[in-house]
Amino acid sequence: MATRDNQAQSFGSRLVQVGFLIAVLVLWYLATTRWGVNRLLLPNPVAVWQQLLDVLRSGEYLPDLRVTLTELVIAFALAMTSGTIVGFFVSRRHSTIRVFDPLFAAIYSIPIIMFLPLYVLFFGLGPASKIALGATISFFPIVLSTIAGFGNVDRTLVTAARSMGASDFHLFRYVLVPGALPVILSGLRMGFTIALLSIIGSETIASLAGLGHHIVQLAEGMDMARMFAYIAFVVVIAALLNGLVSFLEARGRRWA
Amino acid sequence: MTAGDLAVRVQNVSHQFGEPGDVQHVRALLDTSLDIKRGELLCLIGPSGCGKSTLLNVIGGLMRPSGGTVEVTGKPVRGPRPHDIAFVFQENALFPWNTVIENIRLGMLFQGVPKSEHEPRARQSLEAVGLTEFANHYPSQLSGGMRQRAALARALSLQTGILLMDEPFGALDEQTRMILGEDLSVLLSRTEKTIVFVTHSLGEAVFLADRVAVFSARPGTIKKIISVDEPHPRKPDFVTSEKFTTLRNELYALLHDEIRKTVTASSAGGLA
Numbered sequence: 001m002a003t004r005d006n007q008a009q010s011f012g013s014r015l016v017q018v019g020f021l022i023a024v025l026v027l028w029y030l031a032t033t034r035w036g037v038n039r040l041l042l043p044n045p046v047a048v049w050q051q052l053l054d055v056l057r058s059g060e061y062l063p064d065l066r067v068t069l070t071e072l073v074i075a076f077a078l079a080m081t082s083g084t085i086v087g088f089f090v091s092r093r094h095s096t097i098r099v100f101d102p103l104f105a106a107i108y109s110i111p112i113i114m115f116l117p118l119y120v121l122f123f124g125l126g127p128a129s130k131i132a133l134g135a136t137i138s139f140f141p142i143v144l145s146t147i148a149g150f151g152n153v154d155r156t157l158v159t160a161a162r163s164m165g166a167s168d169f170h171l172f173r174y175v176l177v178p179g180a181l182p183v184i185l186s187g188l189r190m191g192f193t194i195a196l197l198s199i200i201g202s203e204t205i206a207s208l209a210g211l212g213h214h215i216v217q218l219a220e221g222m223d224m225a226r227m228f229a230y231i232a233f234v235v236v237i238a239a240l241l242n243g244l245v246s247f248l249e250a251r252g253r254r255w256a
Numbered sequence: 257m258t259a260g261d262l263a264v265r266v267q268n269v270s271h272q273f274g275e276p277g278d279v280q281h282v283r284a285l286l287d288t289s290l291d292i293k294r295g296e297l298l299c300l301i302g303p304s305g306c307g308k309s310t311l312l313n314v315i316g317g318l319m320r321p322s323g324g325t326v327e328v329t330g331k332p333v334r335g336p337r338p339h340d341i342a343f344v345f346q347e348n349a350l351f352p353w354n355t356v357i358e359n360i361r362l363g364m365l366f367q368g369v370p371k372s373e374h375e376p377r378a379r380q381s382l383e384a385v386g387l388t389e390f391a392n393h394y395p396s397q398l399s400g401g402m403r404q405r406a407a408l409a410r411a412l413s414l415q416t417g418i419l420l421m422d423e424p425f426g427a428l429d430e431q432t433r434m435i436l437g438e439d440l441s442v443l444l445s446r447t448e449k450t451i452v453f454v455t456h457s458l459g460e461a462v463f464l465a466d467r468v469a470v471f472s473a474r475p476g477t478i479k480k481i482i483s484v485d486e487p488h489p490r491k492p493d494f495v496t497s498e499k500f501t502t503l504r505n506e507l508y509a510l511l512h513d514e515i516r517k518t519v520t521a522s523s524a525g526g527l528a
Contacts, residue, residue, distance in 0.1 A: 157349065163316060163318060164342070164363045174362055178353040
């Protein structure tokens with residue numbers, strides 16, 4: 001529940017955030033118009049804005065956006081399904097938690113993106129390798145948060161439910177899932193973010209299509225203003241997707 | 257006493273946590289026997305760690321004793337008996353993601369009450385504890401006292417013959433406890449429920465109980481049972497009566513030595 005103080009505070013921090021962005025834009029503008037930074041390295045923000053409008057009007061981004069979003073949706077769906085199912089079964093016993101929790105945490109700390117060449121060898125240059133890599137990378141935060149979520153459901157609540165005659169299904173549906181959900185949801189949000197990150201990242205390294213692919217192409221064509229426009233476009237898309245996921249996450253824990 | 261008058265029969269129950277020789281080995285309960293009459297309110301009181309909560313969990317089928325047997329309404333207890341026994345736990349046993357009324361409905365769903373009865377029974381039990389206006393609040397929006405009322409409403413809606421309460425007011429402040437105690441006495445005078453109530457508070461025990469079972473220090477067993485011959489509902493001025501004071505003092509004398517033993521033992525064992 002936001003108090004007046006809280007609201008004033010969050011308004012204050014919003015103000016600083018907006019101010020920071022404006023300052024960056026102003027510095028960027030000055031750097032290109034007054035301080036003589038090479039246009040090939042840093043295009044004029046006004047030119048970038050015009051390019052962005054052109055990209056949006058023409059709709060030429062659609063095929064690449066479709067490829068990237070398809071990869072993202074499939075990768076995330078795979079990671080979500082496997083991560084939550086594996087996480088749930090691992091969380092059922094102390095012994096399996098002791099084995100798998102540190103194991104997954106250790107793998108999670110490796111930069112899995114370095115296996116991209118291997119993924120390309122196995123799955124080709126097309127979307128399949130991006131999906132496989134994205135799914136692999138986002139599996140880990142999801143499985144770890146699922147183990148933590150189910151593993152840390154308050155024992156008293158489980159005992160209370162059992163004392164009232166709850167069946168295994170009741171326990172799962174009405175106690176374990178809602179109890180674990182807040183933690184699982186933050187894992188899903190994290191998994192989503194890094195799935196997007198790794199998919200766009202791997203598109204820029206080795207791919208045939210997608211937003212990351214397009215950005216690299218523009219860079220190689222020295223079309224810097226348009227490349228920046230695409231970057232801005234991807235930033236907006238990513239922000240929208242993250243906003244959507246955060247919204248869903250907040251809805252999942254509205255009781256707290 | 258005939259078998260029909262007995263709600264709970266505890267025979268030679270012992271319980272230990274861990275195996276002998278373990279660092280964690282604790283003999284919680286030693287050869288305890290107890291008969292609880294139908295419709296009475298029995299308080300279990302004793303020093304911390306004396307096994308009174310263990311006994312409650314054993315009676316409720318949440319814990320299997322290392323030795324001895326428990327019978328509830330003539331049948332041996334082998335696990336939870338949701339149709340005979342409802343629990344009120346110390347605190348935070350309400351599902352935080354459900355509103356008060358959802359918590360109550362969920363209890364009935366678990367117990368297997370037909371859907372059509374959920375709403376009227378939930379309303380009725382909310383009214384009994386005076387929480388009607390808070391039906392749609394989440395537990396986090398309620399005070400500690402109100403949460404325990406809600407937990408009590410959930411237990412009442414299950415309409416069991418036996419209610420087991422494990423220090424239900426233990427986490428509340430003295431004033432809230434007093435009010436809840438008075439309300440509980442009024443509430444219970446209207447039902448035929450058998451209640452076992454674990455408490456730390458001497459005053460609470462005398463005020464609520466028909467009989468008080470005093471536990472010895474660990475390994476706990478029942479040292480003495482004291483009867484409180486005063487009809488329910490008990491009036492607030494019972495607290496100031498001579499009878500109350502005498503009983504309270506008697507309990508205090510019984511408990512004092514045991515508590516001293518517990519404290520000495522635990523500081524000697526480096527546990528304090």
